[in-house]
Amino acid sequence: MRIAATFLALVAGVAALDVWLNWFDNKCRDANSVRCKSLAPNVCCTVSRAHRRRGNPFSSIEFRDVPRAWKIEARGYRGDDCRMRQDTRAMRGSLKLCLDHGAFSGAGYGFLAERAVGAEGCSSSVRPSILSFSDGPQYNITDLDDDLLDVAALGGRSMDVPQKFDANRIDEAL
Secondary structure, three states: OOHHHHHHHHHHHHOOOEEEEOOOOOOOOOOOOEEEEOOOOOOOEEEEOOOOOOOOOEEEEEOOOOOOOOEEEEEEEEEEEHEEEEEEEEEOOOOEEEEEEOOEEEEEEEEOOOOOOOOOOOEEEOOHHHEEOOOOOEEEEEOOOOHHHHHHHOOOOOHOOOOOHHHEEEEOOO
């Protein structure tokens, strides 16, 4: 059992899993979203507490770029600090998974091993690093406050983004 846990820890450090939190779409398509790139296991991807004052803002969560050999438990949370689970699904052999039973405040995952599903939660949380608008453009939000998130959360398009954020625009394929 110790060997399996050690192996999973090594695999987690090598491979990447991206988590997308989507506004206004419950099918993980064509929505304004934020992304936690290369999220580690048992870490919650969530927005700031000030931004969550509106409740659980995300209608769907997508887990992408999951290595086919991984067996994970995908988790969607509601409320503060990713303490209350809204949805949990086991995932084996798929590259992506959509949790579409929102409203969510954050997301995370853990490896399925000998443990029962639902046995572990999040040990910490991180803020998303990328904001993506449904019409294509993306922005690096690592060092920004919530002003740009507010544009997306209110259903805005990339043309609604103030010019002061032009330096944060990134050219990266979804």
